[in-house]
Structures are given as C-alpha cells and as structure tokens.
Amino acid sequence: MVVSDNIIRIGIVGYGNLGRGVEASIAQNPDLRLVGLFTRRDPAEVKTLSGVPVHRMRDLERLRQDIDVLILCGGSKDDLPQQGPQLAALFNTVDSYDNHSAIPEYFAAVDKAAKSGNNVALISVGWDPGLFSLNRLYAEAVLPEGATYTFWGKGLSQGHSDAIRRVPGVKGGVQYTLPVPSAIEQVRAGGNPALSTREKHTRECFVVLEAGADAIAVEQAIVTMPGYFADYDTTVNFISEDELRRNHHTMPHGGFVIRSGTTGGGASQQVIEYRLKLDSNPEFTASVLVAYARATHRLRQQGQSGAMSVFDVAPGLLSPRSPAELRKGLL
C-alpha cells in the first residue's frame, strides 16, 4: 500500500534509551525509514540495533537533503534547550521536552527558529507531556464543570532514583512512584476531592548500602529529603546488589488522567479516565515521538511552519491510514 515515494526519512539525534526506543519503533512502521543516527560520541564506538549509519553531529548539515524529520532524543535539562532551536532552524523536528514550567519559553525559542527555516517543530511529545496533556484537554473541553487529576505510576522515577544514589552510604538504588489506590477510587467516584501531595502518591525505594553504612541514618536521610521525599510517605527497602540488578533493571511507568464533571445542571456525574500501563517508559515515549514524526512531515507538506504541540495536530495525521480508511475502519 505504501509506495516508496511516500517513505518518510527519519534521523535520530542522541542514542540513549530514548534513541534506541525510536530506532525500534521505526522498524514497526513500514512508511518510515531510519536513515541516520547522530551522536556526540565517536561513531565508531556506537553499536546500533539496526546497523543504521552513525554520524557525528557536525555531519547533520551536510545530510539535510536526506532527512525529512529529525527526532531529538536528548535530555530536557542540558540538550534540548540548545539543540531544539538550533536544529529546528535546519530540519523538521520532534522532541520530548518535558520541563513543564519552562515550556512557554522553550516554545518561543523553537518557534522563532522553525519559522526562520520554514520548518515544523513539534515540541513536548511523549506521554506527559503528550498523551496525558491531550486527555486533560479533551476532558476539560467536554466537561467544563469538573476537576482533572493526574496520577503517575507505578513507575520508576529517574530523578528520585538519582537523588537516592547521592545519599552518603548508598551504593545503588531505584525509586518507584505509586498512586494511592484509595485516592484514585475517590476521584472515580466523583465529588472532586481535595487531595494533598501526600494523599495522591507514595514513594518506594530499593537501596543497596555501601559496606558498613548505617541503614537507619540512610533511611532518615532519604525520607526527610526536601523537594523529593519529605512531602510523601516513603518506604525504604534495603536489598542486595544482586537483587537490584535482577529485579529493578527495567523502566516501567504509567499513570492515570481522570476528569470527573457534571452535566445537566449538576444532576449527572460523568467520569473520563485515561490510563497507561507501560513495561518500558522510554520505548513508549519513543513510539509516540515516531507517530508524531509522521504528522510533522505531513504538516510541513501542507505548507505549515513554526513550533507546535500535540494540541495543534489533527489526530488523523498520526496514522499511516488515509482519511477514508480511518473513517471506515476506526470512526
């Protein structure tokens, strides 16, 4: 069905967990082709899953004509604030910028660059921001009188795992964020409860101690850590290094967006719930990026340019199927 003229040529910038997820996801989409991978490392030292050519970052400009959309797989803290605007001036781009509070500023910088290069740059794509944002928007638009709740987990939090590992006496560890089941039940039941931070999520840590470290002191340092654990009920479990390696090496995540609202002058309670249960957070985020890469190419083909978010993209553009097929098969 897909003819080669319609193949969308993708480049990946950055090859960590997310970049590897994008590489695997592209293989699931016959209308997309991965043409190159760009890294700050020595290309000779990068081993890919697919055997795709690996280039240095400086080769990007030379390969401009070979790439329809560039998927930026760097981090939101250090990589994207630089790369986002810089590369949107040269390519159509998709990124997963997830520093929620700085999105307006990031959008402005990318928008200016994308417009200067006549490119489309889709920012903050993934599941939160991304699919969760979409569900907050749809639910609020449909039920203007109500409240929206976002719960995360059960999932591995990279930031909180890093915080644990900085505690003196800790050799290794991971942290899982868990939604409180009774809070979810309260929200589902309607009535829009006021829930504190502590009432919505708990935190569970699995920690490997350094030889001779004081377990009680480590536990105290973790559960009282401001900004990370102090506002939560936190459980600390001490485990062996072997157990950490065996049972805590995957990156599950997920969560819930629930809006409960009323219609008919308050007579009827209506509940909208969206839920993700993910074995692999980076692979899922990558899959969302890849679907939006298809949309990005099509938006550019329509003559659009500038920065956009998932809110600006008509859902049909994400699918390889034609509008008529979608109406017949999925509407």
Add this chain to the structure above:
Amino acid sequence: MVVSDNIIRIGIVGYGNLGRGVEASIAQNPDLRLVGLFTRRDPAEVKTLSGVPVHRMRDLERLRQDIDVLILCGGSKDDLPQQGPQLAALFNTVDSYDNHSAIPEYFAAVDKAAKSGNNVALISVGWDPGLFSLNRLYAEAVLPEGATYTFWGKGLSQGHSDAIRRVPGVKGGVQYTLPVPSAIEQVRAGGNPALSTREKHTRECFVVLEAGADAIAVEQAIVTMPGYFADYDTTVNFISEDELRRNHHTMPHGGFVIRSGTTGGGASQQVIEYRLKLDSNPEFTASVLVAYARATHRLRQQGQSGAMSVFDVAPGLLSPRSPAELRKGLL
C-alpha cells in the same frame, strides 16, 4: 476574558433528550450562546429549559445570518440522512451520526453539500463514534503492533430495550449491556486474547409483564431473539411497573477502549486504556457536540469547508482557552 465579538451563536435542530442535553451544555460554556431551537412540532407546545426562542424548521433559512453553527440532534435512522446534507448546504453543522457501517456514504453526501455552501460539517461526533474513535486512532498509531478492544457498558441500550418491548406479553422494559469483567482483565493483562461476542458482553433485561402473560414464554422469546440476544448470555428479571419507573428511568452508559501492544521487538507490553462512566449518555454526547461546535466555527473562520470527522480536528480547537494558555496550563 471572552469578549462579545467572540461569542459563537448556536442553533439546535430537534429537541429530544440530546437537544435538551445540548441546551444544558451550552449554559456551561460562556463563549457560546444558544440563539434558537428548531423543531417539527408546534413551537407553542415545546417547553424549553432555558426559555430560548423556539422556531419551526422552515424558519431556519430566514435566520441564517444569526447562527454560526447548527447542532443537529435528530436520529441517525430517519432524521440525519435527510437533514445532514440539506442543512450542511446552508449552515456549519455538527451531528452525532452513529450508524458506523454507513458513515462513508453519509460523509460523501454531507461533504458535497457542505462544499457547495462553503460550510464546515462535522459528522459522527459524540463518544462512539467520537471520543472512543479518537482513542482507537491514537492508540493504534502509537502502538502499531497490538490489538484494540472496545467494551460497552454498563449502559442502557435503546435499540435492545425497544426490541424487548416488541415481544408479545411485555408491557415495558429496559436492557443493560454489561462488559464481562474477566474479559477486560484478560485484555489489560496483554496477550491479545481472541474473544467471541458472548465472551465480551452480557445483557441484562428488566421486564414488566402484561397481565396474564406467560413469563417463561416471554423469557424464551427474549433470550433466543436473533440479532439482539441469541449470541449473548442474557438475564431476564421480571419487575413491577412501579419498580421500572423508579429504578430504570435514567440513561447511564460508558465503556472501555483498550489497546495492548508491544514495543522494543516484542520485549515490552504497553497498555493504553480509555474509560467513560456516564450517568447520562445523552447529556455527555451533547457535551461533546458542543465542544466540537466551537471547533467547527473556528475551522470555518480559518477558511476550511466540507465534511470532517473528529480525526480532522486539532484538539486545541475544542477549548475556549488560547493556544498559549493551553501550553502553559495543560501541556
């Protein structure tokens, strides 16, 4: 924040449960104003919730300049196949056409009319088709390797309730469709089970008998009815007329769209679930129509015309908030 120049003027065609739901929903949206209601009945005999002017259908053409978007609240069997194309030639329209198998044909007829009048006509808006369709599309685009399941209920089915009431010996009755909990659990657990019609849903009937009717014969007639009940496990409960009136007068509904798929070469299971739990099916459908009426007006303002579905509408167009507010508040 909303200035009067931006008020979107809405007309309602048809005043049953759905039309009343639209009237109530418009009152929840300060940027929309209901300017008139159009009915085939004698306007003098129609009592509205809001006191909005009631007109005859033939007044529609005269009031063209006063209406930005017309929400069509008639049925899919007899009303919309006529009214959809006819009114799309004169107005921007939104409807809830829900005869899934005839959508391509209906789309073509409405598209032709809307283009002739330079209008935007949004068809098949609601929750299924509508929000459920969107979720099938997003989930399939993000997880191309997997399977999508739609479960309905617990909810009152109008068509099946009508079928019960046609059985000789039945004075009144309602039918609820229920998803099978173990089937939902199987789907959530992944593995994409093959589920028969009988394994996905059960049907529960509450029936009032005519005086002297044979309960066993009525039950047999119901549970063996082809096309309605024969393929399902159906329970028939006999109740009093009073109980029917007291406990079965509301129109709850809802359901689930669940897609389970794999990423990373099959290594990771990813599950996306969307769920609605609705006290009032018509009020919720109406709320979706109203949000899409806002989008319809904006699409026309952008210079678009023709028939469209929810797949063609960028999510941001549904919200009264500006793109910058949405990025800051919901992304």
